Amino acid sequence: DIQMTQSPSTLSASVGDRVTITCRASQSISSYLAWYQQKPGKAPKLLIYKASTLNSGVPSRFSGSGSGTEFTLTISSLQPDDFATYYCQHYDGYPFGGGTKVEVK
């Protein structure tokens, strides 16, 4: 089974910071990688799929890159609404990464 590993598990940042989250697959998953954002008590929200395609309505400060086994989610300038937990998912095999909590520094 393919394992998805996110790093870091927690990230402390300030508004305006550039933030990068990494997701690694235990074997190649081509570009079948999605990113979700989840706020406390709320359902996850799809941000990016096919590694780099922005879902409709998602701000352009979010971007995704990578293929094969290494992927990144970048927030170019962190906004107050972006403090949340982010999950990657290999959606052709279903597993999620463990999550990265972006918290206020």
Added chain:
Amino acid sequence: EVQLLESGGGLVQTGGSLRLSCAASGFTFSFYVMSWVRQAPGKGLEWVSGITGSGRGGTTHYADSVKGRFTISRDNSRDTLYLDMNSLRAEDTAVYYCAKDMDDAGDYLFHYWGQGTLVTVSS
């Protein structure tokens, strides 16, 4: 507007059963792959089960952790997804989300999510 409304959660004893429902609206329900994804308290996301749309025969898939205990089904005439949960264990305690795929490809890319329903399994 896509809406997914889960119901049926609650407190159940270890070994008991529960049926979750997800009422869908705002899209052609029968076409899309639908899933259940759960989140234990303070933990990450875990895909539980999925079912393809009518075009792909309503094929079902299960996580190893629930195989043989949970059954997913859908009633396309009622635009409703179900999850029948039997032999419940403490580790099944979680918020259960209903999720709609982006298409009918069956790759479990979760485009829309419901608000979730809490299942608590306790002895």
